[in-house]
Every structure is written in structure tokens, then in C-alpha cells.
Amino acid sequence: MKTLKKKEMKELLVKCWMTHDGLWFSHSLQECGIEKTNRINQAAARAIGAVEAKRIMRAFGMEKVETFEELRKFIDQGFDLVRGDFMEFIFDCTSENILHVDTNRCFAFEGISKMGAIEGYDCGIFARVSGWFNGMGIDFEVSPPMRGCMMHAEGRCFRDFRFSF
Numbered sequence: 693m694k695t696l697k698k699k700e701m702k703e704l705l706v707k708c709w710m711t712h713d714g715l716w717f718s719h720s721l722q723e724c725g726i727e728k729t730n731r732i733n734q735a736a737a738r739a740i741g742a743v744e745a746k747r748i749m750r751a752f753g754m755e756k757v758e759t760f761e762e763l764r765k766f767i768d769q770g771f772d773l774v775r776g777d778f779m780e781f782i783f784d785c786t787s788e789n790i791l792h793v794d795t796n797r798c799f800a801f802e803g804i805s806k807m808g809a810i811e812g813y814d815c816g817i818f819a820r821v822s823g824w825f826n827g828m829g830i831d832f833e834v835s836p837p838m839r840g841c842m843m844h845a846e847g848r849c850f851r852d853f854r855f856s857f
Contacts, residue, residue: 706776713816714803726812737816741823748773749828757828760789760857767791770824789857793821794850801843813841818851831856 696704720729748770749755757763764785771783781795804813818838825832833854836842842849 702773703776706774707778710776710799714800717804717816718807721807721809726809730812730814733816734814734819737819738823738826741820742827743823744774744820745770745824745827757830758857760785760855763791763828763830763855763857766828789855791853791855792850793818793853794848795843796848798843798849801841801849804841805844810841810844813844814839815841815849821851821853825853825855 717729717733720732724732749757749766752766752769754762754766757766767783767785775781778799780797780799781793783791783793785791798817800815800817801810804810815838818834822832822834822838835852835854838851
């Protein structure tokens with residue numbers, strides 16, 4: 693039997709978690725329809741994001757995030773922890789109090805498209821990220837607003853999170 697390296701183990705766990713998420717969405721979609729599935733998915737994504745952020749903060753030995761610099765460090769390390777190699781996005785914090793996230797390829801868009809539900813899909817990825825900041829007790833605004841699937845509508849997806857410290 694092969695012994696997995698740390699990175700291989702992380703990739704496997706992230707893929708399993710995202711497969712669970714996609715299968716949950718698919719079964720809920722079949723049972724409840726897109727509107728109800730979106731509502732439940734958004735709430736669950738925000739809730740897991742909040743729990744996830746608190747757990748990651750504890751793991752990093754952080755009690756709270758009080759400055760943008762502390763948040764930037766948390767995001768750098770936190771995204772590295774939860775991101776799989778198949779998640780193709782970039783992020784930067786080059787402007788004061790702004791996190792910019794951008795992607796030209798989205799695994800959620802691809803999966804929901806294969807399910808045939810992309811027309812009515814509301815993105816759960818940024819709901820999860822928003823849950824992080826809610827869980828950390830950080831005030832923020834996001835633009836553009838999180839409605840629908842930007843990748844489907846525009847062929848790319850981005851969000852700017854502006855924080856109030």
C-alpha cells in the first residue's frame with residue numbers, strides 16, 4: 693500500500709469534500725428544484741464558511757483579525773489550506789482593504805453545467821468565502837452582487853471584497 697504525501701492527502705480530502713458538495717447539490721436539485729436548492733446551498737455555504745474560518749483561525753493560533761494585514765496573511769494561508777489544485781483562481785490584496793478574487797475557469801460552473809442547472813444557479817463559492825468573513829466578525833461589502841453565475845453570464849468570474857477595519 694502506498695503512503696500518501698501531505699499534499700496528496702490534502703488534494704484527496706479537498707476533492708472528496710467538493711464531490712460531496714456537488715452530489716448533495718445534484719440530489720437536492722432533483723428532489724427540491726433549483727430555487728429551494730439554491731436557498732439551502734447559500735445558507736449552508738455561508739454557515740460552513742463561518743465554521744471553517746473559526747477552525748482555521750484556531751489552527752493558526754489567531755483569536756481575531758483586527759487589521760487588513762492580518763486578514764491578508766490569514767487569506768494567503770487559509771486559501772492555501774482549503775484550495776485544491778483543480779480550483780483555478782487568483783487573488784490579490786494589492787489595494788488597501790480590498791481582496792480581489794478572479795477566475796477564468798470554475799469547477800462549480802463546470803459541474804452545475806453538466807447537471808443542466810446553470811441557468812438558475814446561484815454561486816455557492818463566494819457564499820462560502822463571505823461566510824469566512826462573517827465568521828471572523830469582519831464588516832465587508834462585495835461587488836458585483838452575488839446573484840446567479842457570473843461565469844455563465846460573462847465567461848469569467850470575479851469579486852471584490854471591501855473590508856471595514
